[in-house]
Amino acid sequence: MAGLEGLEFELRESYDCPILPGNERRFETFNLAVASMPAGELKTLATTFNQNGFHRRLNYFTREKCPSCTACHPSRIALKHFTFSDNQRRLIEKNSDLDVSYVRYYHAAEHQRLHNLHITTRGLGLPASNVKLIIENKYADCRIMEVRLNRKLVGACAFDVLDNGITGQVFYYDTRLGKRSLGTFMILKLIEQAKDHGYAHFYLGSTTYEKSPLRYKTQMRSVELRHPAGFWYRPKREMQT
Numbered sequence: 001m002a003g004l005e006g007l008e009f010e011l012r013e014s015y016d017c018p019i020l021p022g023n024e025r026r027f028e029t030f031n032l033a034v035a036s037m038p039a040g041e042l043k044t045l046a047t048t049f050n051q052n053g054f055h056r057r058l059n060y061f062t063r064e065k066c067p068s069c070t071a072c073h074p075s076r077i078a079l080k081h082f083t084f085s086d087n088q089r090r091l092i093e094k095n096s097d098l099d100v101s102y103v104r105y106y107h108a109a110e111h112q113r114l115h116n117l118h119i120t121t122r123g124l125g126l127p128a129s130n131v132k133l134i135i136e137n138k139y140a141d142c143r144i145m146e147v148r149l150n151r152k153l154v155g156a157c158a159f160d161v162l163d164n165g166i167t168g169q170v171f172y173y174d175t176r177l178g179k180r181s182l183g184t185f186m187i188l189k190l191i192e193q194a195k196d197h198g199y200a201h202f203y204l205g206s207t208t209y210e211k212s213p214l215r216y217k218t219q220m221r222s223v224e225l226r227h228p229a230g231f232w233y234r235p236k237r238e239m240q241t
Helices: 039-051 086-094 108-122 128-135 175-180 182-196 215-219
Strands: 027-031 055-057 060-064 073-078 099-103 142-149 152-161 165-173 201-207 223-226
Touching: 039 055, 039 165, 055 165, 055 201, 086 182, 108 128, 108 152, 108 165, 108 175, 128 142, 128 152, 128 165, 142 182, 152 182, 165 182, 175 182, 182 201, 201 215, 201 223, 215 223
Parallel strands: 165 201
Antiparallel strands: 027 060, 055 060, 073 201, 073 223, 099 142, 142 152, 152 165
16 A cells, blocks of 8 residues: 555454445554644645545544455546536536535534434434534544525535545535435535645545445546556446446
């Protein structure tokens, strides 16, 4: 793993995979609490982890290392080559009445209420207490996008800022506004923000071509996947259906 030589990793116990039922899921992890270094160097370390296919979960960087399945791949968008499709532009225009802001500080109770609504109606996601731990994590430069309709919080996401890009951490929104496609809208606004800042990549976490909640990532333009051999590649366009 380029740039991560000498670090100690822990292989977690496997468990039933919620993404592809019938398979076992397992992670290799690195505990950030043992990385004693200044904040600036932590950001560089986080960049290196993401380049190697890891994703931050609270105080750990994790990557799938499943015993008998290789269906999931770390994914990212190459922002230099990304262009919005006509449908994506229409979605952004459709939501032009929403106020989008990027903040470091937030009203925890307001966000918790929205996250509770999200996981209750969708039946998935992190426990609400973990959202606070993600956002207020001392090992990451974590920031927040807020989406408001008539001043009411209807969508939010936490994302880490890296040396060469950003990586999404958690998304939650008012699912009663289904026609607005708020999850996709927030991803598009993050891409827009990252491109404006000249970043190279937007790291999306794991995806798979199998039928699962993660498959939408393979349909994004300019998506790159990380091969188990350690290199990033652009999948053939005909696979992105």
